Amino acid sequence: MIRINYDRLRKAQQLMKENGMVGIMIMNHDDYRYFFGDVRVQPRAIIPAEGEPVFIIMSSEEEEMRSQLPDAQIKVSSHVGEQMANVRKTFLSLYENPPGGIIPPPDGKLHVGMQMWFHTPAFLVDMFRKTNSQAVLVPSDPVMDKLRMVKDPGEIEIMRKAQSIAASGMLKAKEMLRPGIKGHEIATEVIYTMMKNGAEGTSTPIHINIGLQSNWVHGKVSKDPVKEGHMVVIDLTPQFEGYCANLARTYVVGTPNDMQQKLMDTYKEIHEVTRKSIRPGITVYELDQIGKEICTRSGLEQYHLKGISHGIGLRFEENPASTIIPAHSKTKLDENMTVTIGHTILAVPGVGGVRFEDVCRVTKNGGEILYSFPL
Amino acid sequence: MIRINYDRLRKAQQLMKENGMVGIMIMNHDDYRYFFGDVRVQPRAIIPAEGEPVFIIMSSEEEEMRSQLPDAQIKVSSHVGEQMANVRKTFLSLYENPPGGIIPPPDGKLHVGMQMWFHTPAFLVDMFRKTNSQAVLVPSDPVMDKLRMVKDPGEIEIMRKAQSIAASGMLKAKEMLRPGIKGHEIATEVIYTMMKNGAEGTSTPIHINIGLQSNWVHGKVSKDPVKEGHMVVIDLTPQFEGYCANLARTYVVGTPNDMQQKLMDTYKEIHEVTRKSIRPGITVYELDQIGKEICTRSGLEQYHLKGISHGIGLRFEENPASTIIPAHSKTKLDENMTVTIGHTILAVPGVGGVRFEDVCRVTKNGGEILYSFPL
Numbered sequence A, B: 001m002i003r004i005n006y007d008r009l010r011k012a013q014q015l016m017k018e019n020g021m022v023g024i025m026i027m028n029h030d031d032y033r034y035f036f037g038d039v040r041v042q043p044r045a046i047i048p049a050e051g052e053p054v055f056i057i058m059s060s061e062e063e064e065m066r067s068q069l070p071d072a073q074i075k076v077s078s079h080v081g082e083q084m085a086n087v088r089k090t091f092l093s094l095y096e097n098p099p100g101g102i103i104p105p106p107d108g109k110l111h112v113g114m115q116m117w118f119h120t121p122a123f124l125v126d127m128f129r130k131t132n133s134q135a136v137l138v139p140s141d142p143v144m145d146k147l148r149m150v151k152d153p154g155e156i157e158i159m160r161k162a163q164s165i166a167a168s169g170m171l172k173a174k175e176m177l178r179p180g181i182k183g184h185e186i187a188t189e190v191i192y193t194m195m196k197n198g199a200e201g202t203s204t205p206i207h208i209n210i211g212l213q214s215n216w217v218h219g220k221v222s223k224d225p226v227k228e229g230h231m232v233v234i235d236l237t238p239q240f241e242g243y244c245a246n247l248a249r250t251y252v253v254g255t256p257n258d259m260q261q262k263l264m265d266t267y268k269e270i271h272e273v274t275r276k277s278i279r280p281g282i283t284v285y286e287l288d289q290i291g292k293e294i295c296t297r298s299g300l301e302q303y304h305l306k307g308i309s310h311g312i313g314l315r316f317e318e319n320p321a322s323t324i325i326p327a328h329s330k331t332k333l334d335e336n337m338t339v340t341i342g343h344t345i346l347a348v349p350g351v352g353g354v355r356f357e358d359v360c361r362v363t364k365n366g367g368e369i370l371y372s373f374p375l
Helices: A006-018 A029-036 A059-068 A080-096 A122-131 A141-148 A153-176 A183-196 A211-215 A258-277 A284-297 A326-330 B006-018 B029-036 B059-068 B080-096 B122-131 B141-148 B153-176 B183-196 B211-215 B258-277 B284-297 B326-330
Strands: A021-026 A045-048 A054-058 A073-077 A111-114 A136-139 A207-210 A231-236 A238-240 A247-252 A338-341 A346-348 A352-354 A358-363 A366-369 B021-026 B045-048 B054-058 B073-077 B111-114 B136-139 B207-210 B231-236 B238-240 B247-252 B338-341 B346-348 B352-354 B358-363 B366-369
Touching: A006 A021, A006 A029, A006 A045, A006 A141, A021 A029, A021 A080, A021 A141, A029 A045, A029 A141, A045 A080, A054 A059, A054 A080, A059 A073, A059 B211, A073 A080, A080 A122, A111 A141, A122 A136, A122 B122, A153 A183, A153 A231, A153 A238, A153 A247, A153 A338, A153 A358, A183 A207, A183 A231, A183 B183, A207 A211, A211 A231, A211 A346, A211 A352, A211 B059, A231 A352, A247 A258, A247 A352, A258 A284, A258 A338, A258 A346, A258 A352, A258 A358, A258 A366, A284 A326, B006 B021, B006 B029, B006 B045, B006 B141, B021 B029, B021 B080, B021 B141, B029 B045, B029 B141, B045 B080, B054 B059, B054 B080, B059 B073, B073 B080, B080 B122, B111 B141, B122 B136, B153 B183, B153 B231, B153 B238, B153 B247, B153 B338, B153 B358, B183 B207, B183 B231, B207 B211, B211 B231, B211 B346, B211 B352, B231 B352, B247 B258, B247 B352, B258 B284, B258 B338, B258 B346, B258 B352, B258 B358, B258 B366, B284 B326
Parallel strands: A021 A111, A054 A073, A111 A136, B021 B111, B054 B073, B111 B136
Antiparallel strands: A021 A045, A045 A054, A207 A231, A231 A247, A338 A358, A346 A352, A358 A366, B021 B045, B045 B054, B207 B231, B231 B247, B338 B358, B346 B352, B358 B366
């Protein structure tokens, strides 16, 4: 069901004006879902700094969209060239008659905002720039981050459900772990379990990082089978109603050796102390300092990596995403933001890597884990 | 297992020189897999126009990578800033001492190539441009398309296997279709079946487009359940060893009405005649003309949409991808290219949409369907 969320739309328009934007071009699932509650393979809409959104659709979507939004501004195209022309015309008229009240940015030029994250392909942006040569394109983050970072109670409940789906997958993975099993066998059953429990899919490929590959900052489904003594990092990212979960656990197959146990214990301490330190005003930079101190006390300082936490919501990494955008390490957390705790890896060559990651709601008294799963 | 495919590398380097590039920055799974046969979440490598590739990795990957490629040029970073600096230094030295034999492009400037398709996020490209201000960034397509469009026999066999996995999913979907079932239930079992049969995952979300949404050019998993008389378009895209399958079928739940039958019959005719017309030298533009004529003869001309075929391989759409890059409609097919037949939708408002899509190898005598599944 597509419907326009006018509350969010009006707030976005106010922020556009404050940030010197004539409008935002939406080409992303997450922003589209945020404003319109709907999924389509090519989400395309223009939100001007004033007035109604303009939906850019292909002719085959027209019947279905008009049946749901009979009064909406809809521009229909039958091929990609026409689609680009519809976008161009809309922005040209916004530049010719900009909505009142826009505060010009420091460069004196009116901007067009667009999300530039993982799901905005570079060629689309280059194509937009070529077709809309009058437009000064900037990231829409100053508008969208401000709107989306703090979650409302409805969003928190959806995210709690998403985490519970991840937990069902983790339980399945944990049950299956034994010497000889392959990552792909685990991944197959885990994804099936999560989809049975309502996951739409996953926001990133899931990670079953086995043995040496448990050291990786990121992951994949390892090819080689599990062996006795392996560390296995499992990182699950199901989506529910568009919202992303993130749950990671590390298991040792068999009895951990002393160094493996030390890594696990140290990470659990970092996880707990950091989570309790979460509060409005704190930054990921400061949270990372806590982890660094704990590593130093454990003699593991040289293995400490920054990035203990990142924002999460309709996008799998949102501001603060300090391992992607270093400046985000200075973003101050706020109440009811949702962030992960346990994102970075603590890895020692020859031993393995550890990560325990949960999603928390920021409260005045620490991070509240949305759905509890044993560490 | 990571290994450098020197045959592909040397061919790429020759093409780089012919296209005025000092090197290519690889940040994509598909190119990375093509040259190195490996998957990692952050695939990062620089291929200079001469000499050895440079792998840009995070410190936690070092042990594993050096164990496989002890003599490779590896630049290790412990955070994203350092990673960017490693890339910058490599390209600076390539600009200061460009490999001999590079033919300068028309603008007289030496270029850096990069893939700009769906999996290259816009912000990464902007970040690259800022950090490498000396570099003139251009799409790497003139090099990579030329290399990758024509498949070798090993690639064809992998793609045949990928199509057989898609067929296993389609069979499952077909068995499940009945009034009352939801798209998500079908999707869950279909993905499970395909993963059980070896799929690594899917290259795009799969589509179970039900009822009105069967009209869509693209798709999603429809929310509303199947009803008697609905058309259902199922489009499956499993990946096997990185290679993408694409299989679409349309079913009517119950007995098709006359118009539905006419759409199905017309599409099957387009599919068959177009597939038989495939040969070296033909273009998607010309293939589309065939479809248009058949639609006209059936009185469906107004519903004809272009884009009957697209290239496919390690990327789910490769050159020719004419519905994304209109200029690709003029790309001449060549022997042993792999293209789909049946990409566009034939949809009539109030009736539904139809698509039957298969992957074919281009031969001198038509398109050879890689894995046969009943139309």
